[in-house]
Amino acid sequence: MSSAIEIKDLCFNYETSSPILEHVNLAVADGQSGCIVGPNGGGKSTLLKLMLGVLQPSSGAILVFGKSPVEARAMIGYMPQYHALDPAFPVTVLEVALMGRLHRRFLGRFTAADRAAAMEVLEETGTAALAKRSFASLSGGQRQRVLIARALACDPRLLLLDEPTANIDPGAEEQFYGTLDVLRKRMMVLTVSHDLGFVNREVDLVICVNRQVSVHSAGSFNAADADQVYHHKVNLIRHNHSCFCNCGGEEAHK
Amino acid sequence: MIDFLHTLASPEMFFLRCAMIFGLLSSVTVGIIGTMVVTRRISSIAGAVSHAALGGVGAALFLQRVCQLEWCSPMLGAVAGAVATALLIGCVNLFGREREDTVIAVMWAMGMSVGLLFLDRTPGYVDWQGYLFGNILLLTEQDLWMTLLLDAVVLIPTILFYNQILAMSFDGTFAELRGVRVRVIYLALLAMTALAIVLLINVVGIILVIALLTLPAATAGCFTRHLWSMMALGSVLSWLFVTGGLAFSYCYRLPSGPAITLVAAVVYVGGLGFAAWRGRRNR
Numbered sequence: 001m002s003s004a005i006e007i008k009d010l011c012f013n014y015e016t017s018s019p020i021l022e023h024v025n026l027a028v029a030d031g032q033s034g035c036i037v038g039p040n041g042g043g044k045s046t047l048l049k050l051m052l053g054v055l056q057p058s059s060g061a062i063l064v065f066g067k068s069p070v071e072a073r074a075m076i077g078y079m080p081q082y083h084a085l086d087p088a089f090p091v092t093v094l095e096v097a098l099m100g101r102l103h104r105r106f107l108g109r110f111t112a113a114d115r116a117a118a119m120e121v122l123e124e125t126g127t128a129a130l131a132k133r134s135f136a137s138l139s140g141g142q143r144q145r146v147l148i149a150r151a152l153a154c155d156p157r158l159l160l161l162d163e164p165t166a167n168i169d170p171g172a173e174e175q176f177y178g179t180l181d182v183l184r185k186r187m188m189v190l191t192v193s194h195d196l197g198f199v200n201r202e203v204d205l206v207i208c209v210n211r212q213v214s215v216h217s218a219g220s221f222n223a224a225d226a227d228q229v230y231h232h233k234v235n236l237i238r239h240n241h242s243c244f245c246n247c248g249g250e251e252a253h254k
Numbered sequence: 255m256i257d258f259l260h261t262l263a264s265p266e267m268f269f270l271r272c273a274m275i276f277g278l279l280s281s282v283t284v285g286i287i288g289t290m291v292v293t294r295r296i297s298s299i300a301g302a303v304s305h306a307a308l309g310g311v312g313a314a315l316f317l318q319r320v321c322q323l324e325w326c327s328p329m330l331g332a333v334a335g336a337v338a339t340a341l342l343i344g345c346v347n348l349f350g351r352e353r354e355d356t357v358i359a360v361m362w363a364m365g366m367s368v369g370l371l372f373l374d375r376t377p378g379y380v381d382w383q384g385y386l387f388g389n390i391l392l393l394t395e396q397d398l399w400m401t402l403l404l405d406a407v408v409l410i411p412t413i414l415f416y417n418q419i420l421a422m423s424f425d426g427t428f429a430e431l432r433g434v435r436v437r438v439i440y441l442a443l444l445a446m447t448a449l450a451i452v453l454l455i456n457v458v459g460i461i462l463v464i465a466l467l468t469l470p471a472a473t474a475g476c477f478t479r480h481l482w483s484m485m486a487l488g489s490v491l492s493w494l495f496v497t498g499g500l501a502f503s504y505c506y507r508l509p510s511g512p513a514i515t516l517v518a519a520v521v522y523v524g525g526l527g528f529a530a531w532r533g534r535r536n537r
Contacts, residue, residue, distance in 0.1 A: 054430070091480065099417075102418065
């Protein structure tokens, strides 16, 4: 199977700062789903932005579906963290979902087919009933699902989700995982998360990012008890460290 | 009020009718650009641009009177100063690594200083207070035609590219990923904002121009849930504020700029109160 994402000896740093990513090598096969984990400031979001072509590598190469990230954009659905958006912006849920259909229209209005496609993805994420509501009036979990719907409206082969479980309540979180499990059967899903509960779901790869990147298959990633990780944050931290022990990173003896 | 209407109808009150028509014509631009300024949060850029316009006015008057360049009108100077400043701030924003608010503050003060120095060295009488505080009653018919032209320049691209503008304003990164030319639209938006500012300087002056670019749209934002309806309601409110402010200033013999601003501010506070009340009721 060919690699959907291929990164070769990639380094990244902003002009004056110290390196954020160093000598990253990564290959994700088509159809695999993964979870990108690592400490804050470790470079998770940077890696995501490189895959999207929003940032350019300082050296090395990155290919998505055999193309440069900028060329591959039409095949990528991206969900940002919703609190990066203006909470009072005047826009309805349906209008947000329609933004995912934008690359099909250079000028003018959306067609009935666009609207139908947008309603379909809203249906899929359980937010169709909210279509006419103002995005500003939704709860955190609802906004998150609408943003996933928007990413799905792009009809992507690869779905990139940035911290999808940040700031949503536990009930909504379960529902959310359910939605993702369904999506993974249809497309590649890469999720940035600080929540290792994700890892023990149906994920093929665990991608650890802390300046360097190492990949574990989900099967070998059993260092911590899944249930405990779910309920105690302390275990999550220990888990992270043991993970980086395996990677031979600098965190090894902390 | 009846008195005001009588005056409006009388033949020798051309300037007042001119002002009322201006209030109506400018409302399209104010509603659209104001909505962009409010939702994109660029009101401080608008402030810097309006003050930098004075630099252009000063330079143009100086060239006109000292260097005998007749074509160099204050209006042209204002347009050049405002557009150049807006694009400069925009480029620093997109490509530079400077702190945005520092650049804005520097341009703000520098434009003002350049303008005042040129005006000081320009011989003859210069109505600089007119630029600072505006005088809607000095409008000419030519200004009205310019306003109509600007309405077209703002309205047509907004209708054509509405979906792109909406996506870019809501989430620039996502819009860029969907192939929207975010940088081009952003710079075009800043240039249009600069033109709108020059136009509005006639009405409320450099210092109060921010009021017209924020208050109608912000008030509309309390009642609307679409970007387009915010623009439309913003336009209607802008017309009401300018007309109401003019009537108010005429009846009580007050300067027009501050009167318009205060009328708008009072309605805005009312709108905020309504939004808060509705939010609590729906909870």
